[in-house]
Amino acid sequence: MATLVIAEHNNSQAQASTFNTIAAAKLLSGETTVLVAGHNCQSVAEQIAKADGVTKVLVADAEHYAHLLAEDVEKLVLTQADNFTHILAPASTFGKNFLPRVAALLDVQQISDITAVESDDTFQRPVYAGNAIATVKSNDSKKVITVRSTGFDAVAQEGGSAAIESIATAEQAGTANYVGEELTVSERPELTSARVIVSGGRGMGSGENFAMLEELADKLGAAVGASRAAVDAGFVPNDYQVGQTGKIVAPELYIAVGISGAIQHLAGMKDSKVIVAINKDEEAPIFQVADYGLVADLFKVIPELNEAL
Amino acid sequence: MKILVAIKRVIDANVKVRVKGDNTGVETANVKMSMNPFCEIAVEEAVRLKEQGVASEIVAVSIGNQQCQETLRTALALGADRAILVKTDDDVEPLGVAKVLKSIVEKEEPQMVLLGKQSIDGDNNQTGQMLGALLGWGQGTFASKVEVADGKTQVTREIDGGLQTVELSLPAIVTTDLRLNEPRFASLPNIMKAKRKPLDEMAIADLGVDVAPRIETLKVENPPARKEGVKVESVAELVNKLKNEAKVI
Numbered sequence: 001m002a003t004l005v006i007a008e009h010n011n012s013q014a015q016a017s018t019f020n021t022i023a024a025a026k027l028l029s030g031e032t033t034v035l036v037a038g039h040n041c042q043s044v045a046e047q048i049a050k051a052d053g054v055t056k057v058l059v060a061d062a063e064h065y066a067h068l069l070a071e072d073v074e075k076l077v078l079t080q081a082d083n084f085t086h087i088l089a090p091a092s093t094f095g096k097n098f099l100p101r102v103a104a105l106l107d108v109q110q111i112s113d114i115t116a117v118e119s120d121d122t123f124q125r126p127v128y129a130g131n132a133i134a135t136v137k138s139n140d141s142k143k144v145i146t147v148r149s150t151g152f153d154a155v156a157q158e159g160g161s162a163a164i165e166s167i168a169t170a171e172q173a174g175t176a177n178y179v180g181e182e183l184t185v186s187e188r189p190e191l192t193s194a195r196v197i198v199s200g201g202r203g204m205g206s207g208e209n210f211a212m213l214e215e216l217a218d219k220l221g222a223a224v225g226a227s228r229a230a231v232d233a234g235f236v237p238n239d240y241q242v243g244q245t246g247k248i249v250a251p252e253l254y255i256a257v258g259i260s261g262a263i264q265h266l267a268g269m270k271d272s273k274v275i276v277a278i279n280k281d282e283e284a285p286i287f288q289v290a291d292y293g294l295v296a297d298l299f300k301v302i303p304e305l306n307e308a309l
Numbered sequence: 310m311k312i313l314v315a316i317k318r319v320i321d322a323n324v325k326v327r328v329k330g331d332n333t334g335v336e337t338a339n340v341k342m343s344m345n346p347f348c349e350i351a352v353e354e355a356v357r358l359k360e361q362g363v364a365s366e367i368v369a370v371s372i373g374n375q376q377c378q379e380t381l382r383t384a385l386a387l388g389a390d391r392a393i394l395v396k397t398d399d400d401v402e403p404l405g406v407a408k409v410l411k412s413i414v415e416k417e418e419p420q421m422v423l424l425g426k427q428s429i430d431g432d433n434n435q436t437g438q439m440l441g442a443l444l445g446w447g448q449g450t451f452a453s454k455v456e457v458a459d460g461k462t463q464v465t466r467e468i469d470g471g472l473q474t475v476e477l478s479l480p481a482i483v484t485t486d487l488r489l490n491e492p493r494f495a496s497l498p499n500i501m502k503a504k505r506k507p508l509d510e511m512a513i514a515d516l517g518v519d520v521a522p523r524i525e526t527l528k529v530e531n532p533p534a535r536k537e538g539v540k541v542e543s544v545a546e547l548v549n550k551l552k553n554e555a556k557v558i
Contacts, residue, residue, distance in 0.1 A: 067473075070450070071441075071447055074442060093450075093468040094469070096434045096438075097438065097448075097450050097451075099438075100436075100438035100439045100442070101438050101439065101441060101442035103404065103435070103439065104407055104439035104440075104443050105442050107404070108523070109402045109404045109523035110404075110433070110439075111524065112432065112433045112434060113432065122527065126432065126532070127335075127430065128320070128326040128335060128429070128430055128432070129326075130532055131325070131326040131335075131532065132326060132328045132335055132529050133530050134528070134529045135526070135528045135529075136524050136525065136526050137525045137527055138523060138524055139523050139525065140523045174478075175445070175446060175477060175481070176447035176448070177475065177476045177477075178473075178474075178475060179475055179476050180474050181468075181472065181473045182471050182472045183471040184470065184471045232488065237472075238453065238467045238471070238472070239467075239469060239471050244429070244432070245426070245427065245486070247469065253555070253557040264322075270532075270535065273557070274551070274555045274557050275535075275538070276547065276551070287538070287540075289535050289538075290538045291536075291539070291555065292538060292539060292541050292550055292555075293539070293540045294540070294541050294542075294544070295540060301544050304544040305544050308548045
């Protein structure tokens with residue numbers, strides 16, 4: 001048994017999801033090796049080498065890994081696949097993009113979005129937007145798995161001293177080229193690793209009104225999220241979306257403001273530890289999952305809340 | 310160019326899914342079924358590319374039981390030119406679906422395959438990527454914008470940090486995200502016309518691909534229930550509870 005984790009990072013720092021995925025790997029019986037593919041990404045390798053539970057870090061550094069295109073990561077991971085029984089990646093847009101390609105070429109049925117490890121071949125995963133939890137057993141000789149970050153507490157990022165080893169890169173696939181990115185720049189914590197999240201829905205009425213939530217978020221050291229309705233209406237960018245097909249979050253405190261609570265939104269946040277719902281419609285489904293519900297006009301109570309904190 | 314669109318019939322997005330009493334799966338008897346919402350977006354995008362003069366023919370394909378015919382007729386009513394039903398009464402896993410689609414692609418030779426990024430039943434988010442790998446094609450997953458010119462396609466993708474644009478040489482795979490377009494409703498005349506469009510059927514066994522399942526579902530359960538919450542009357546009470554009861558602020 002041996003596990004390979006593919007690190008998610010931005011060439012200077014590992015994303016939090018990498019440490020959640022290592023945590024899932026630790027529950028398997030094999031030792032954990034982490035692959036860092038990137039360009040000028042040595043600092044990422046050094047950071048991961050210190051993480052708890054990592055035996056070895058492999059680094060593949062090449063210009064064509066700078067943006068981690070799926071077609072190129074696929075070819076690289078395949079060069080290492082023979083040495084491992086389990087291949088894991090975060091169930092983020094990074095992992096979801098390339099790992100099924102690896103699985104298909106290994107002739108393995110991937111298991112997506114696991115939330116628990118029962119044994120080396122048996123895992124839990126949510127289906128139907130989290131309305132059911134399936135326990136599944138893989139009969140493939142190799143297991144290829146994406147890991148839902150909220151299912152596993154991140155490993156400690158200190159105390160480890162894994163060996164770092166450079167590996168040969170694979171040839172560029174040539175079927176896809178990176179053109180550009182528009183990334184949301186924010187001083188606030190990342191949604192998927194924030195301790196507190198303040199989320200707004202259609203009830204916010206406009207993008208300008210999100211300023212109230214940003215003020216609240218800053219008082220709480222929180223990230224700002226949104227429902228699909230708010231993103232579709234153009235109030236905030238797509239990367240704010242929490243839900244079945246957006247980001248899956250499970251913070252200590254989730255404050256849903258002007259969000260009705262469609263099944264697809266609940267799928268993305270109902271594992272939060274404490275949920276607060278503020279909505280003027282007392283019939284809104286969000287109240288069914290809320291620990292604390294406040295039936296009120298958000299335009300009155302959010303300024304009050306900002307005052308009180 | 311020819312576009313192949315893969316579509317899946319799933320439990321309707323507005324149905325509250327119920328886990329079966331014996332924990333073997335979810336209730337599907339007498340439950341409303343519809344086209345997977347992401348597949349609807351894929352069909353719509355193909356139709357728009359045809360309206361722009363980029364696509365010349367749209368072939369919709371679905372894998373499943375006889376009732377998938379209805380879903381394919383919906384695709385035809387939305388603007389697909391013809392349809393292929395690969396019949397099976399068994400559940401086919403994403404890898405099996407990708408293998409079936411590969412064999413259809415080899416016959417049809419489309420320049421683009423459009424798929425939903427995930428189906429809302431299994432939530433796997435795998436099929437498009439697997440098909441891309443099996444064919445050796447590039448992919449633009451989670452697309453929010455697709456442009457085709459000069460034998461290439463530029464795809465803007467919704468990623469966790471924002472948006473990313475990639476350029477793919479054709480043929481290529483595109484999987485759709487929510488904001489790519491807003492699917493139209495089929496008009497009554499188009500629904501009538503769709504009944505006369507060609508719909509070929511074939512048995513999955515005739516394709517000679519291995520679709521045997523690799524995963525056993527041991528059980529399907531309800532998610533852990535949340536304990537009942539309380540309503541608070543004021544901001545002051547809310548702040549007090551968060552500070553002193555939940556101790557999260």
